[in-house]
Amino acid sequence: MKFEKIIATCVEINSEIFFIVKINTKCPLKRSLRRILLYRGSLLRLQALGVKRVYSYTLGSETGVSAEQVRKDFSEYHIKGNQRGGYRVDKLIGEMETIFHNNGNHNIIVVGRGNIGSSLANYNNFIQRQINIVATFDIDPSKQRIRSDIPVYTMERMKEIIDRFEVRTAIIAVPDMVAQNVCDQLVKYGIDGIVNFAPVILKVTDDIIVNNVNLSDEIESVIYCVSLTGLEEF
Amino acid sequence: MKFEKIIATCVEINSEIFFIVKINTKCPLKRSLRRILLYRGSLLRLQALGVKRVYSYTLGSETGVSAEQVRKDFSEYHIKGNQRGGYRVDKLIGEMETIFHNNGNHNIIVVGRGNIGSSLANYNNFIQRQINIVATFDIDPSKQRIRSDIPVYTMERMKEIIDRFEVRTAIIAVPDMVAQNVCDQLVKYGIDGIVNFAPVILKVTDDIIVNNVNLSDEIESVIYCVSLTGLEEF
DNA sequence: TTTTTATAGTTATATTTTTCACATCTAATG
DNA sequence: CATTAGATGTGAAAAATATAACTATAAAAA
Ligand SMILES: NC(=O)c1ccc[n+]([C@@H]2O[C@H](COP(=O)([O-])OP(=O)(O)OC[C@H]3O[C@@H](n4cnc5c(N)ncnc54)[C@H](O)[C@@H]3O)[C@@H](O)[C@H]2O)c1
Ligand SMILES: NC(=O)c1ccc[n+]([C@@H]2O[C@H](COP(=O)([O-])OP(=O)(O)OC[C@H]3O[C@@H](n4cnc5c(N)ncnc54)[C@H](O)[C@@H]3O)[C@@H](O)[C@H]2O)c1
Numbered sequence: 001m002k003f004e005k006i007i008a009t010c011v012e013i014n015s016e017i018f019f020i021v022k023i024n025t026k027c028p029l030k031r032s033l034r035r036i037l038l039y040r041g042s043l044l045r046l047q048a049l050g051v052k053r054v055y056s057y058t059l060g061s062e063t064g065v066s067a068e069q070v071r072k073d074f075s076e077y078h079i080k081g082n083q084r085g086g087y088r089v090d091k092l093i094g095e096m097e098t099i100f101h102n103n104g105n106h107n108i109i110v111v112g113r114g115n116i117g118s119s120l121a122n123y124n125n126f127i128q129r130q131i132n133i134v135a136t137f138d139i140d141p142s143k144q145r146i147r148s149d150i151p152v153y154t155m156e157r158m159k160e161i162i163d164r165f166e167v168r169t170a171i172i173a174v175p176d177m178v179a180q181n182v183c184d185q186l187v188k189y190g191i192d193g194i195v196n197f198a199p200v201i202l203k204v205t206d207d208i209i210v211n212n213v214n215l216s217d218e219i220e221s222v223i224y225c226v227s228l229t230g231l232e233e234f
Numbered sequence: 235m236k237f238e239k240i241i242a243t244c245v246e247i248n249s250e251i252f253f254i255v256k257i258n259t260k261c262p263l264k265r266s267l268r269r270i271l272l273y274r275g276s277l278l279r280l281q282a283l284g285v286k287r288v289y290s291y292t293l294g295s296e297t298g299v300s301a302e303q304v305r306k307d308f309s310e311y312h313i314k315g316n317q318r319g320g321y322r323v324d325k326l327i328g329e330m331e332t333i334f335h336n337n338g339n340h341n342i343i344v345v346g347r348g349n350i351g352s353s354l355a356n357y358n359n360f361i362q363r364q365i366n367i368v369a370t371f372d373i374d375p376s377k378q379r380i381r382s383d384i385p386v387y388t389m390e391r392m393k394e395i396i397d398r399f400e401v402r403t404a405i406i407a408v409p410d411m412v413a414q415n416v417c418d419q420l421v422k423y424g425i426d427g428i429v430n431f432a433p434v435i436l437k438v439t440d441d442i443i444v445n446n447v448n449l450s451d452e453i454e455s456v457i458y459c460v461s462l463t464g465l466e467e468f
Numbered sequence: 469t470t471t472t473t474a475t476a477g478t479t480a481t482a483t484t485t486t487t488c489a490c491a492t493c494t495a496a497t498g
Numbered sequence: 499c500a501t502t503a504g505a506t507g508t509g510a511a512a513a514a515t516a517t518a519a520c521t522a523t524a525a526a527a528a
Contacts, residue, residue, distance in 0.1 A: 029455045031515065037451045037458075041433055045410075055475070064435040064446070067475095068517060075477060083476045084524040106457045115356050119349035120449070125433075129450045131457065168460045171453065176279070193460035195453050199275055199359075201298040209459040211452055212298070215354070216363045217271045218447050219405065219429050221263045223340045223365065224271075225443040226402045226427035265485065289505070302487065309507060317506040318494040471528070477521080484515070493506075498499100 032073045033099075038063045039070070040096045044128060047089050055086035105132040107165040111182050112174035113138040113152045116197050120171060121150040134165045159189045169193035176200045266307045267333075272297045273304070274330045278362060281323050289320035339366040341399040345416050346408035347372040347386045350431050354405060355384045368399045393423045403427035410434045 029037075042062045046054065056074075057067035065073075074081070079095050081087040105127070110117045113136045120126075121136050136152050138144060146152045153161065161167065170191045174182050179198035186194065193209040196202055202210050276296045280288065290308075291301035299307075308315070313329050315321040339361070344351045347370045354360075355370050370386050372378060380386050387395065395401065404425045408416050413432035420428065427443040430436055436444050 029459060033458075034451070034455060037454055038448070041448065041450060042435075045433070057475090062435060066517075068519095069515095071476065072478090072516080081476055082524070083522075084474060084526080086475070100454075100458050101461050106461075108453070108457070115353035119353050122349050123449075126450065126453075129454055131450065131453055169453070169457050193456040195456050199279070201276075201296060209456055211456045213447075213449070213452050214272070214275065215357075215447070216275060216360060216365065217268070218445055219342065219360075219365055219403070220271055220334075220363055221268060222427040222429050222443055222445045223342070223403050224267075224334050225263060227335050227340075229426060229441065229443070291505095300487080303485095305506065306486080306508080315506060316494070317492070318496080318504065320505070469528100471526100473526080474524095476523075478519100479521090480517100480519075482515100482517070484513100486511105486513070488511075489509095491506105491508085493504105495502105495504090497502075 032076050035063070035065060035069070035073050036077060036096055036099060038065070039073075040093065040100075041129065043089055043093050043096070047093065051089055053086050053088055054092070056081075058086070102130060105130045106169065107132050107134045107167045108169045108171065109134060109158075109161060109165075109167050110136040110171045110173055111138075111158075111186065112136075112172065113140075113143045113146060114173060117171075117173035118146075120173070121148060134167065135161045155185070158185065162189045162191065167191065169195070172196045172198055172202075174198060266310050269297070269299055269303070269307050270311065270330055270333060272299070273307075274327060274334075275363070277323055277327050277330075281327065285323055287320050287322055288326070290315075292320070336364055339364045340403065341366050341368045341401045342403045342405065343368060343392075343395065343399075343401050344370040344405040344407055345372075345392075345420065346370075346406065347374075347377045347380060348407060351405075351407035352380075354407065355382060368401065369395045389419070392419065396423045396425065401425065403429070406430045406432055406436075408432060 039059055042059065043054070046062065054062075055067075056070040059065075060067040060070045063070075074087075077095075077099055079087075079092065108131060110120050110133055113121065117136055117138070121133055126133065133150050135157075136150055137155055137158055138152055139155055144152050144154060168191060170186045170193070172179050172182055172186075172194060176198040179196065179200050180202055183194060183196070183202045183204065187204060187208055192207060194202065194204075194211070196210055196212045197215070199214055199216060201212065204210055273293055276293065277288070280296065288296075289301075290304040293299075294301040294304045297304075308321075311329075311333055313321075313326065342365060344354050344367055347355065351370055351372070355367055360367065367384050369391075370384055371389055371392055372386055373389055378386050378388060402425060404420045404427070406413050406416055406420075406428060410432040413430065413434050414436055417428060417430070417436045417438065421438060421442055426441060428436065428438075428445070430444055430446045431449070433448055433450060435446065438444055
């Protein structure tokens, strides 16, 4: 795991210079570990279908990874298979749970019960991945009247819920202008992992993990790739 | 750009062996180019705030990238600044548009007007990034009655809309079990770029660009990082 | 039992990506 | 006008990642 050093920055806004002291963090979970997550998701689905056994190339094909890469990743995390018969799905899942120290469900909260926040709250399959959304928060009173399995609370109750459910990870799904503000509150109440959907890089100290999910970038990168095809020869 | 080779795979389901011939593609847009996208998003926001000029470390700090990396990326795409005065925001944005061949808006469609599909359709800021959702599609008649700026059509009208708006990129936001099916339809109608929210790896030929966005993985990777802190020394 | 074969596991190599160090340039300053 | 401070630009080194090639082994077949 690596952290960026503290740097002082300045911005010019309308010919006035502003100084910002920023401490930045990255948690770009090394690629191999991200793939273990990917394999696990795929294995859980395969298991549900009744699949008992996979080969490195089966799993690779399922996850869009080369067979060598799958074996290499397993090797890195000391996951052993049977040299002729591949890997047992249940055993694999078990070993992955160990890697992720998965002792039961992980309670998380979502701030902002708008489009994205509601999508996440309505999604039923998180529980298969042991992700448990215990509450959502919103400042808008009309949102607070939403009736669903997952409650919507006012911001005032955030600390209480975080403490009660021992929440360590939160999702930010509020407009970009208030994302930093919400982030600061979350950190104050003891959150140390954030998934951020707002298109801003949050300023946090380096003990806080932030994962920025930028949907515009995800779409735009495909649009760009598509615009390339036909232009370049292979 | 790199493509995986064609491989034959087999899966064992309830002790029956199934063979699948699969052709897989990846479009992992090289990291530097992904960051250019990130810089551009940030610059557009800064521009709206009235910022005229940035330095490599300003922009780096804004996007969570090191100053050296920013300069290196610019160097790769032959983007020049002023060796004392940094970079002019408008000029930078212009150069990036050139890189992305951005001649006007890009029309895209969304299949599945459920949680994610509606979130995307309701999002007003795509247009700033020249992403233009022209239509959404759903098999559910109740979804087809949704009234909003962006229409919901039956699947029957897909080909017509794709042709009319010259759509090349589509977003898949349907349940995982039908994602491959929808994908095949899209490809049949001439789509060659797909952003896939379903947690399955789509089987496509290597002329089709697929970007898988797996929200569970995004959340889980933070949960994992958080569970590590305190366990490891730095 | 021996041989064959398919697949895991590992080591070596290649490629990509990031970081570092410093030369270079430009705008401000005295 | 010469000097200097503070930026950019880039080649080289280092680190991370991916690919390929090879070895070992277990299961199946002969
Ligand atoms: N919807 C998308 O497809 C999409 C795409 C790209 C990026 N994003 C980003 O994701 C974030 C959420 O998007 P969305 O479409 O769900 O927005 P939204 O407007 O639907 O929802 C935002 C919610 O946050 C609440 N909110 C506002 N200020 C708050 C505060 N200070 N504290 C708590 N709650 C507050 C609002 O009441 C609202 O319910 C935004 O930052 C947006 O830029 C969304
Ligand atoms: N909502 C989330 O937070 C979340 C998180 C992780 C992954 N995902 C994935 O994203 C995808 C969409 O999720 P969602 O929550 O929006 O689902 P959803 O159930 O809300 O919406 C799916 C929509 O697709 C439509 N649909 C079903 N079959 C179709 C078909 N054959 N053709 C066209 N439309 C069809 C349904 O009518 C529905 O409106 C799913 O694959 C899901 O696994 C969602």
